[in-house]
Amino acid sequence: MLTRIDHIGIACFDLDKTVEFYRATYGFEVFHTEVNEEQGVREAMLKINGTSDGGASYLQLLEPTREDSAVGKWLAKNGEGVHHIAFGTEDVLGDSEAIRGKGVRVLYDQPRTGSMGSSITFLHPKDCHGVLTELVTSNPDH
Amino acid sequence: MLTRIDHIGIACFDLDKTVEFYRATYGFEVFHTEVNEEQGVREAMLKINGTSDGGASYLQLLEPTREDSAVGKWLAKNGEGVHHIAFGTEDVLGDSEAIRGKGVRVLYDQPRTGSMGSSITFLHPKDCHGVLTELVTSNPDH
Numbered sequence: 001m002l003t004r005i006d007h008i009g010i011a012c013f014d015l016d017k018t019v020e021f022y023r024a025t026y027g028f029e030v031f032h033t034e035v036n037e038e039q040g041v042r043e044a045m046l047k048i049n050g051t052s053d054g055g056a057s058y059l060q061l062l063e064p065t066r067e068d069s070a071v072g073k074w075l076a077k078n079g080e081g082v083h084h085i086a087f088g089t090e091d092v093l094g095d096s097e098a099i100r101g102k103g104v105r106v107l108y109d110q111p112r113t114g115s116m117g118s119s120i121t122f123l124h125p126k127d128c129h130g131v132l133t134e135l136v137t138s139n140p141d142h
Numbered sequence: 143m144l145t146r147i148d149h150i151g152i153a154c155f156d157l158d159k160t161v162e163f164y165r166a167t168y169g170f171e172v173f174h175t176e177v178n179e180e181q182g183v184r185e186a187m188l189k190i191n192g193t194s195d196g197g198a199s200y201l202q203l204l205e206p207t208r209e210d211s212a213v214g215k216w217l218a219k220n221g222e223g224v225h226h227i228a229f230g231t232e233d234v235l236g237d238s239e240a241i242r243g244k245g246v247r248v249l250y251d252q253p254r255t256g257s258m259g260s261s262i263t264f265l266h267p268k269d270c271h272g273v274l275t276e277l278v279t280s281n282p283d284h
Contacts, residue, residue, distance in 0.1 A: 002168050004191040005147055005199045008227055010273060018271050025241055025270075026144050026229070048229070049146040050194030057147045057191075057199060080272030082224040085150055087168070087190070102167055128167075129160050130222030131152060 002095065003053035006088035006136045007045070007060045007115075011075050015063035018080075019044050022059065031058065032116055040069025045115055055088050055138060060115060084122070086134035096121045096135055104128065116142040144237065145195035148230035148278045149187070149202040149257075153217050157205035160222075161186050164201065173200065174258055182211025187257055197230050197280060202257060226264070228276035238263045238277050246270065258284040 012018035022028045031047040046059040062083060064072030074083055089095045092111045100106045105124035114120030117139030125132040154160035164170045173189040188201040204225060206214030216225055231237045234253045242248045247266035256262035259281030267274040 002170075002190070005150065005201075008147065008150060008224075010271070012271050021271055025244055025246060028144075048144070049199075051199070052192030057193070059147075081267070082150075082227060082273055085224060099167055104167060125223070129152070129154050129163060131224055 001091075002087035002089050002135070004051040004055050004088040005057050006055065006086040006134075006138075007058040008082060009060045009062055009084040009086065009134070010081070011062050011064075011071050011078075011083040012080050013063065013075065015042055015044060015061055018061050018063075019046075022046055022061070028059065034115065035065060036114070037065070038112060039071070039114075040064055040066050041071050043115060051088070053088065058115075060086075084132035084134050086120075086136050088136050088138065090137060092119045092121055092135045092137040096123075099123065099135075111137070118142075143233075144229035144231050144277070146193040146197050146230040147199050148197065148228040148276075148280075149200040150224060151202045151204055151226040151228065151276070152223070153204050153206075153213050153220075153225040154222050155205065155217065157184055157186060157203055160203050160205075161188075164188055164203070170201065176257065177207060178256070179207070180254060181213070181256075182206055182208050183213050185257060193230070195230065200257075202228075226274035226276050228262075228278050230278050230280065232279060234261045234263055234277045234279040238265075241265065241277075253279070260284075 028046040032045040104127040107122040111119040123133040170188040174187040246269040249264040253261040265275040
């Protein structure tokens with residue numbers, strides 16, 4: 001069961017400049033940064049608010065670490081902007097399997113590692129009215 | 143001060159089909175529907191979670207009511223997908239004026255009426271790293 005907007009993933013050319021834009025314009029501070037080599041991104045998480053399921057909602061700013069990563073190719077085609085949206089769940093595997101059973105393509109056979117040790121998968125945007133959609137189960141140890 | 147992700151605005155060609163996709167796939171139910179003639183949209187708000195500032199986060203599904211509306215033109219160019227993101231604030235006018243003072247173009251001189259009687263304005267996406275960004279003050283009487 002999806003219980004929150006976990007984050008909005010925003011692709012950018014220059015992570016440091018984009019972080020500075022969000023800080024200077026809105027006062028949003030960096031909560032966490034990491035490099036995810038598997039996804040080919042360097043990212044910053046900006047925590048915006050807590051959520052009623054005990055989690056939180058973030059902006060996830062993403063800079064590709066290589067041009068042939070998914071985000072790198074997306075940026076080359078689209079320019080900067082919203083790359084994906086993510087819903088939080090207690091059970092990313094169970095929920096993604098249930099959604100696969102409804103005919104929506106799930107991009108991974110097994111969840112992979114996302115921000116802050118979370119477990120994530122993605123749903124094909126062509127099956128989701130044009131929205132690349134991520135499902136996330138947070139890592140409680142993080 | 144921006145205290146929550148208020149909503150993610152998603153443009154679609156057929157509101158009823160898109161509402162049904164979100165209901166059947168994720169179990170998200172319609173919280174509110176309305177037609178905003180000024181914005182040229184028919185919309186459905188799906189409430190996803192409550193937020194730590196006492197508000198909530200929604201998906202806002204948007205179908206244009208006319209081809210020459212902002213959403214209609216955006217859809218013709220981009221196809222379905224995430225159209226904008228919105229942050230909630232207690233003071234849309236004060237915050238937007240402060241942001242205008244930082245050199246970000248604000249699209250309206252005065253806030254206009256958004257979903258559920260809210261007061262809204264938009265920031266120019268070219269000044270926001272490609273993200274059309276809305277600021278929202280909820281209407282407490284709604």
